[in-house]
Amino acid sequence: MYPNSPQVNSSAQSPFMVNQEDEIDLKVIIFNYLQYWPIILIFMAVGVIAAFLFNRYTTPVYKVESSILVADDKPSLGTDLFESSGLGMLQGKNNIENEIGILKSYSLAEQTINALGLNVQYFQEDLFTSTQLYGRVPVLVTVDWTQPQLVGGMFKIEVIDDRSFHLTVADDEFAVFSPSDKFFKSTFEGKLELQEVYSFGEVVSGENYSFKVDLINALAGDEILFKVSDTPSLALKFREDLAVTPINKQASILTLSLETPVRRLGQDYVNKLMDMYLQRELDEKNRASENTVLFIDQQLSGITDSLRFSENRLQQYRTENRVFNLSEEGAVIFERLQELEKEKAQTEVTLKYYKTLQTYLANNQEAELVAPSVIGITDPLLNSLVQSLSELQAEQSRLKANFTDQTPVVRENASRVQNAKRALEENVNLAAQNTQDVLADLNNRISMIERDVNSLPQTERNLLSIQRQFSINENIYVYLLQKKAEAEITKAANMPKNSVLDYAKSGQLPVAPKRSLNLLIGLIIGMILPIGFITAKDFLNTKIEDPKELEKQLKVPLIGMIGRNNSDDALPVFNNPRSTVTESFRSLRADLAYLSPQKNNLTLLFTSSISGEGKTFVSMNMASVFALMGKKTILIGLDLRKPRIADDFNMVNDKGMSTCLSSNVSWKDVVKPSGYENLDVILSGPIPPNPAELLLQDKFRMIVSELKEEYDVVVFDCPPVGLVSETKELFGFADVNFYVFRQGYSMKGNSQILNNLVEKGGVSKIYGVLNDLHIDKGYGYGYGYGYGYGYGTNSYGYHEEVQLPWWKRALRRHK
Incomplete structure (x- = not known):
């Protein structure tokens, strides 16, 4: 049976386990978004540009207004008798509401449209839009409404000379209007066949259409679009567009307003509507x-x-x-x-x-x-x-x-x-x-x-x-x-x-598009879209990104954070001693003085949830940082299934711990010098068929005891505890156990594996380490913040500045 340290309450394991409040959560959220500020700025600029183009090429809409005085009805002699008799025969009517209903009635709109002849609309194409013509139109189209007509689509006239023109279809979304059933239009599903050239004044007729085009002042080469609309549809549209409201509750004055892209058309319609209203009365x-x-x-x-x-x-x-x-x-x-x-x-x-x-x-x-x-x-x-x-x-x-x-x-x-x-x-x-x-x-x-x-x-x-x-x-x-x-x-x-x-008059400025409002909306949408995407990405992200979030999820302290190693060297502690990564290992080494005080010999164990989280990298460099200190250190590769140490030290994995445990070979015979002072290595050796059983032998316990007597620091590189079972038996051999997570790689659910080891497995003296820290998820974290909660890379000569992208350097200056 292997030794196990007594179980202790995880909340009292270390002075680093402090109860921190959420007073900086807002800062964390803000700085989480600020790291994407170039993207947000680009989207905001695109939103403003899109709003500017919308304002530039959208047809302006003007508001036409007029007012009518509605005379109060004086009750006839005897009417008050019936109103007060309670018989309900002559209930009082709101005269204002009646007049509003008359002004917005379909029949009045229909009479107005017939009087103005608005059934044909003319347009002129611009670069990106088309402008409606009204008043002095270049051609005049007369429609025969006694027979079915094609409505809703768009015809195009190309003037050849003062006698002829070319007629084509610009928009074939036609419907068939029948004079026998004015409120029902059938869909036109056929193909409109037109001659190439027609003469002005000639009747252009065919199935479901009949009209003629007269020349007014168009010149050769002019192009005019026109659309035919039936009176019922126009009457319904104008009735909905017209707003009739009293100026206040006490007054009997009605304001008529109509929003239209053609100011003169709106004025003529409202004026004619008022004339028809008075004529009706x-x-x-x-x-x-x-x-x-x-x-x-x-x-x-x-x-x-x-x-x-x-x-x-x-x-x-x-x-x-x-x-x-x-x-x-x-x-x-x-x-x-x-x-x-x-x-x-x-x-x-x-x-x-x-x-x-x-x-x-x-x-x-x-x-x-x-x-x-x-x-x-x-x-x-x-x-x-x-x-x-x-x-x-x-x-x-x-x-x-x-x-x-x-x-x-x-x-x-x-x-x-x-x-x-x-x-x-x-x-x-x-x-x-x-x-x-x-x-x-x-x-x-x-x-x-x-x-x-x-x-x-x-x-x-x-x-x-x-x-x-x-x-x-x-x-x-x-x-x-x-x-x-x-x-x-x-x-x-x-x-x-x-x-x-x-009488109707139009405002000088258009009511739509609202240029300032549209620019503001474009700016807000441009800001919301990337922020929403970032929020959704963070919400759906199952990987560990934020050290603060990981710290809240763990039942044990998050004792250290290791920055990203930007070089290809697996041993930056030896080969780049002034880097921020090396400084983070030094910081972790200093913390061990508090985690395991008054111990001359120290045994450390490193594991993780799955392969690829960097436990081998962390264990190698932790062994290296103790070797630099002058401690006699040995690194033992216990991952018998997927060894990695040999490749990083440029060694041949011909013998190692599996050799000792499966034969009579002494552990001293498989120790290999690392090439660096004070650091030896025992590789995992050839992959055995039964790695779990080998590590469960008494011989392994004796080897560990001898290694502790021979070396000041013993470092175990163990297999992932989330994948194999033997690592759980190895925790008892170490004075301090480290569980390695990797930013942007480890799943958030991996924190529960560590919590279960503490709460259910009885593992003590275990701490979390976040490796490959490179994404700044909040204020005080990020690559270059090598002192755990550290104060980043600086220019005071403590260690070399890691060259970051320009926008990250600018962001750091703002922080």
């Missing part, structure tokens, strides 16, 4: 007057013939009977009858209006209603009900143009329309019944007066009857003419209640 007002005139004309068409007939009959009777005037008694009776007949005529007109309303409501017609006040009905409640119904129906028409019938807002407004119709129907029925009662009373009064007529002579009675009929028709005719004149005057005097405050 005026048309609605005029429509009421026009309906009134139409209603009166229908009444006049019937009364005119009656008036002409009665007039001729009266004239004929007077001529034949030579009777021209009534007697005094007949005149009095006629005057009384005339007054009653006039009142009866007006009552009949009123009753006819009520019956027209009843028919309208019974048939659910959508035509414009004639206001009662137009024909002399002064009932305020009836007037307010008719006005409210007209407004609700107009709102319903607007909503249906933009939404489906199942949309909640459409259904809610439809319910209001039905409530208003029911209220109006009840009121009209009651008014019609009252009017019929009045008319019956008038007929009774007329009948009573007619009895007095019988007392007159026959001739006078006949004259009175004919004159009475004429007077009735004349009064009705005059009354209707008066109302028609009033309606026409009202129509002529109609003005939109809303008005334009400011």
